[in-house]
Amino acid sequence: MSQLYAPTLKEDPAEAELASHRLLLRAGMIRKTAAGLYSYLPLAWRSIAKIESVIRDEMEGIGAQEMMVPILTPAELWHESGRWDAYGPELMRISDRHGREFALGPTHEETFTDLVKNELRSYKQLPCTLYQIQDKFRDEMRPRFGLMRGREFIMKDAYSFSATQESLQECYEQEKAAYARIAERCGIYALPVVADSGQIGGDTSVEFMALADSGEAELVYCDCGFAADVEAAATKVPVTEGPGDGTLTKVHTPGLGTIEAVAEFFGFPENGTRKSLALVAEDGTNVVAIVPGDHELNEIKAGKLFGAYHLMTDEELELAGLHKGFIGPVDLPEGVRLVCDESLRESQSWTCGANEVDYHFTGARPGRDFEVDEWADLVSVKAGDPCPHCGAALKSARGIEISQVFQLGTKYSEAMGATFADEDGVERPFLMGCYGIGVSRTLAAVVEQHNDEHGISWPVCVAPYEVEVVPLAVNDDVVTPVAEKLVGELSAADLEVLLDDRKERPGVKFADADLIGIPYQVILGKRGVANGMAEVKARETGERFDVPLDEVASWLTERVVPARA
Amino acid sequence: MSQLYAPTLKEDPAEAELASHRLLLRAGMIRKTAAGLYSYLPLAWRSIAKIESVIRDEMEGIGAQEMMVPILTPAELWHESGRWDAYGPELMRISDRHGREFALGPTHEETFTDLVKNELRSYKQLPCTLYQIQDKFRDEMRPRFGLMRGREFIMKDAYSFSATQESLQECYEQEKAAYARIAERCGIYALPVVADSGQIGGDTSVEFMALADSGEAELVYCDCGFAADVEAAATKVPVTEGPGDGTLTKVHTPGLGTIEAVAEFFGFPENGTRKSLALVAEDGTNVVAIVPGDHELNEIKAGKLFGAYHLMTDEELELAGLHKGFIGPVDLPEGVRLVCDESLRESQSWTCGANEVDYHFTGARPGRDFEVDEWADLVSVKAGDPCPHCGAALKSARGIEISQVFQLGTKYSEAMGATFADEDGVERPFLMGCYGIGVSRTLAAVVEQHNDEHGISWPVCVAPYEVEVVPLAVNDDVVTPVAEKLVGELSAADLEVLLDDRKERPGVKFADADLIGIPYQVILGKRGVANGMAEVKARETGERFDVPLDEVASWLTERVVPARA
Known part of the structure; x- marks a missing residue:
């Protein structure tokens, strides 16, 4: 230690909010060069090397081949995929001395697709999975939390090329299983979470989330193994019937414009009421969306249904003939589309606004008292809802995304004309998957899960x-x-x-x-x-x-x- | 091999001149993404990993500590050292979304100096040597020869921080010895060559040159272990006395304005004549420089003596009263400074121009017939000259620079205010060394030294x-x-x-x-x-x-x- 370059700090650095950020700085493991740019000092680098070694071991186990592409990727490739324009300011761009443009790779779908184009020619050479462990660049608007959200970070990225969907599925499942083992071998308790695929696209993806209070993602999970981002989770939310005997009854509820007040007034759980939200869909349609009273309308799900929607302003409510706090499915003004959450489909006695100021209905019944235009999944799942797999009560937690597996399909191979000859000699685009692990973020996640008031407590597997x-x-x-x-x-x-x-x-x-x-x-x-x-x-x-x-x-x-x- | 991603090529790629470039492409080991940007396919990556492993082993052996700094280095640091402006267009520059400037590190003296500043505080913590293995960026005007001269390449760079010159010397010698072992363990026959330090600066440096006909550097070397770049080599060039009995004799040599013609005329070897060059030094002084007739004036050495000099134009010769082809040390016009090569100091009978058209002297003697203003090392050493260490005849060869060790002294620590407290509590700037190995270039050099008409012939030590x-x-x-x-x-x-x-x-x-x-x-x-x-x-x-x-x-x-x- 008299020789080791590990300058420890006695005091907590002011800028560090997260345990991993604070402790890695204090333990002399990382230092900041500029916003979102960190040096790994010798101790941290030893841990990084161990994480990389686990990754290599697991990748070798599933036959993935390590290689390395340049960090500088020609703009031409990004134009082919359409991402040069789509990526936005997070993509760091640079011109060489001849004015030719390049991006600093944030991910390398384009480079790998271009690489194998014309070189993987036959279905006999497939599937083929290639990977690298390399510095990646994303010009985050607000880099923060030390290694957790940097602008230059270490990522393992893998790309699989398959001839058939079955083969892609198999590559994907192998990577997914390897990713679970990698997290575990690095001492991280992580859950595989069904997620949206975001910027990279594709149609099936799972994120591995290290559970930590400091995580940016909000999750629901179950001991049976189910886990999902609250934004993407779907389950059958149990609903209770409202008060009354099932007869449509208008009740005077003066000033009771919130779910809480209505539930209290009737002496009923909030779940027994119906929450109505008035919004304007992207196409201009007025919509009333109804969910169980104790749940929230999920913005992502609503966005998928209604496009770039917004909740009605007071003016729009007035124009539509709706009354804030007293909206409901019965006696809706003309031209308002009614969309109700799937979980309410069986419910026969709704307590809901009467579309008249200071009045609610009890005993409203779909089909008899009003017609539903569409039943859809609208709610954000929350702790206590039943697990969609086993029915047990879901728990909620926060998580750090440490890795992700995607099925890209033919998104890049079609755009870039990367094809192989199938058994009949017909040229077809590759079916691709991509698989990423945040190596430096994994290090931070280990610290988030293994620390106390005195400092870091490394698990043996990745200890310096x-x-x-x-x-x-x-x-x-x-x-x-x-x-x-x-x-x-x-x-x-x-x-x-x-x-x-x-x-x-x-x-x-x-x-x-x-x-x-x-x-x-x-x-x-x-x-x-x-x-x-x-x-x-x-x-x-x-x-x-x-x-x-x-x-x-x-x-x-x-x-x-x-x-x- | 049915699974391996190593697409071999039957034909030689047209653009590849060098064996390493051609064979690494043909063997499916590298692929070009853009000029000077190459992907390492799985076979090459395995070899790179072996080279890196040798480097790590040797670095651990001398107590150097591995770590990693960001590739993006803030412009501020380059301004502190003065290199933001000095580096020129090879330094790749990029602005982030907020307009802040960064360089893609071509080398990291600034980053490492800034890193240890205020953290290595006492002489007790010194010496300390830190290193990394990382992609580096240099926007070469003409990237070429595959991995040999790329714009993005893998380099191991180390930086030592010492309290005293003795300690720096020791760090430097340790690195130098390790570099020799690394080359050898990678299967490369390389010579340590005394060299100029170039862009990075500093005062003492050695380059390790892998001998190869394709090398860009011209070397002289000896079986005793001596090796030097012809530009930097110094030795005592043997000179023969000219014809005659030592009496100053003016000889009519009509039209004999070249060394070759004069030597033939006298029936004497060219070495027995004296070659005189007229030049204008940076400060405007007219200079006549004299070297043995069979050697050349060395431009680098002349540059050190005369600054940005130039050979006289016909007009300048006339103004100075000098006659092209007949210049010599005797009867020099006034105001011309006479500088002669060290090797001529003992010679007592020079054959040289007479400063008169169509006349030469034989038997000219320094001190008697003319006064020398300065004796200096002026010649380019060449094959056949005696080795300065053992006297045996030097051989010439071409070499590929695979690594280099430098003593930087306080160049960066002074510029950047990076100091430590010495035994008396006095703040002093670090004495620094820097040490680089071209990892990807080493791979190419191995192939240059190990191939035949059928392909590559890997030595076991770095074979995929x-x-x-x-x-x-x-x-x-x-x-x-x-x-x-x-x-x-x-x-x-x-x-x-x-x-x-x-x-x-x-x-x-x-x-x-x-x-x-x-x-x-x-x-x-x-x-x-x-x-x-x-x-x-x-x-x-x-x-x-x-x-x-x-x-x-x-x-x-x-x-x-x-x-x-």
């Missing part, structure tokens, strides 16, 4: 070192030779050892050891050494063990080796 | 695979199971094996095997297999060995393992 030897006396006739001998023994036992040989007080050494978070600390005090004993502290649990000096190597080997990735 | 198994029959009841069993045995013996399982004719397989150049080919023919025999071909020598099938693994292990890096 496995053991730290902490002699409490330096240049001591007794302790120093013992420490050096022990380091030799541990190294000989193939353990990765860091020796704190600095002339610092024990308090400083203990604090730095806990901050840097090597999984096992071997503490050598004068008295212990005189008695032939070391104290071993497990960083994560804080447990301390008195171990005879000549057994330390075997004691640690027993614990460390099985915990390796 | 160590053994290729070539069954000559596919889906054959006898050969196929034997091939598969053998691949299993070789893998179990920890050899890196590639199986050519393609349904191709033997001729195609042989040609591809020689082209890709795996060091050992195990050829399995029907007849041989029936007799329990394999034929093993050593790619480099072409030797063939009949080896019993059950001995192939041990036979190969004996040869491959000791040849590993």
Whole structure:
């Protein structure tokens, strides 16, 4: 440690909100060069190397081949795919000395598609999966959270080329399974979450989310293995019937323009009421959308149905003949389209606005009292809703996206004319998949899941070192030779050892050891050494063990080796 | 090989002049994305990984610590060092969405200096050497020769920070020794060459040159280990005395205005004559520079003495009172400074121009017949000159620069205010060294030194695979199971094996095997297999060995393992 370049900080850096950001800075593992640009100092780089090694191992296991394409990608390729214009300001662009334009690759669908074009010619050569681990560039509007959302970051990106949908499905499933193993082997508790595919496109995709309170994504999940982004989750929301005997009854509800107030007035759960939202669809249609009273209209789902819609302004409500707080399905003004959530289809007694100020209906029944134009999935699923797989109550959590698998289909191969000859000699576009892992973000996610008030607590699998030897006396006739001998023994036992040989007080050494978070600390005090004993502290649990000096190597080997990735 | 992404080419690509460029393309190892931008396909990437692994091993051996800084480096840092303006168009520049400028790092003196500034604070923490292996960017005017001169290339760059010149010298020597071992372990015959430091600056540097006819550098070297760029080499050039008895004698030499003609006229070797060049120094001084008749004035050395000098034009010669072809040291016009090469200092009888049209002197003697204003090293050393170390005749060769070590001194630390506290608490700028290896260029240099008319012939140490198994029959009841069993045995013996399982004719397989150049080919023919025999071909020598099938693994292990890096 007297030689190691790991400048630790005593104080929390002001700009760091997230634990991973704060602790990686404090532990001397990363440093900022500019907004969203970080250097990985030696300790962090050792952990990155371990993560990369797990990735390589799993990729080799499924027959993916590692290679490397340039970071500079010619604008021509981005024009072919249409993304030069579509990508927006996140794509970093540069001109060379001859004025030729390039993008700094944020992802490499174009480059890989162009690479295999005319070189993978026959279905016999398929499927083929190629990957690389490389710096990627995205000019984020607001880079933040340290390694979590940088402008230059390390990403493993893989691309599969298949002749058939079945083959693509198989590549996709293999990658997905490998990604689950990679997260686990890196010490991350992650859930595979069905997600939208976003910028990259494609039709089927899963994100692996490391659960963490600091995560940007909102998830629902179940112990059965189901997990979904709340924006994308679909389940049958249970609904209770409203008050009354099923007869349509108009009730005076003066000033009760909120779900909460209406539920309280009737002495009924909010779920027994119906929430009506008035909006204008992209095509100008006036729409009333109705969901169970205790759920929210999901913006993404609504967007898919209504395009770029907006909730009605007061003026638009007036024009449409609707009354804020008292909207409902019965007696809707003409020209208003009624769209109701699927979960309400079976419900026969709705409590809802009466389309008249200060009045609600109870006992409203679809088909009898009003006609529904369309039943659709409209709600945001939330904790407590039944799991769509097993029916148990869903839990909610926040997550960090560490990796994602996509089925791209022929999006890029068609746009770029990348084809192969099938069994009949007919040229067909490749069916492609793409698969990304945020390597640097994975490092940050590990820290988010493995830290406490004293610092980082690395799992063995990605720890920069496995053991730290902490002699409490330096240049001591007794302790120093013992420490050096022990380091030799541990190294000989193939353990990765860091020796704190600095002339610092024990308090400083203990604090730095806990901050840097090597999984096992071997503490050598004068008295212990005189008695032939070391104290071993497990960083994560804080447990301390008195171990005879000549057994330390075997004691640690027993614990460390099985915990390796 | 049926799965491997290595699309081989039957024909030589038109644009490829160099063997490495041509063969790496043909063997399906690299592909061009744009001028100076190459993808490394899986086979090449395996070799790159081996080179990197050798580098890491040697760096660990001398205590250098691996880390990683961003590729994007803020313009501010380049302004601090003064290189934003000085670097010219080779520095690729980019603006982010907020208009802030960055350079794509071509080298990272600024970033590393800025990194350690205020974090390496005391002499006790020094020396410290940090390094990374990373893509670098230089917008070459004329990128060419494949990996040899690209615009994006892989480089290992290291930076040492020392408190004293002795410590810098030690870091420098350690790196230099490691660089020599790295070249050797990668299978490259390279010479350490004393060189100018160029763009990066600094005062002491050595380039490691891989000898190859295709190299861009011109070298002189000696079996004793001495090597130098002809531009930088210095040695005592032997000179012979001219004709005559040492008496100053003016000789009529009508029309003999060249060294060749004068030497022929006197029946003397050119070395016995003196070559005089008239030039104007940067400060406007007229200079006559004299070198042995068979050597050339070295432009770099002359530049160091005279600044941005130029040879006199006819008009300038006339103004100075000098006569082209008949210039010499005796009776020089006033105001002309006389600078003579060191090697002539002992010579007492010069044959030289008489400063009069159609006349030469023989027997001119310095001190008696003319005064020399300055003796200096002026000549370009050439093959046959004596080695300055051992005196043997120097050889000449061309070389590829694969790596370089520099002593930067305080160039960057002073400019950027990066200081440490010395033993007396005084702030002093770091003494820095920087050390670079062209990783991708090393790959190309290996191919330049290891190829023949059939393809590449990888040395084991950096070969993509160590053994290729070539069954000559596919889906054959006898050969196929034997091939598969053998691949299993070789893998179990920890050899890196590639199986050519393609349904191709033997001729195609042989040609591809020689082209890709795996060091050992195990050829399995029907007849041989029936007799329990394999034929093993050593790619480099072409030797063939009949080896019993059950001995192939041990036979190969004996040869491959000791040849590993």
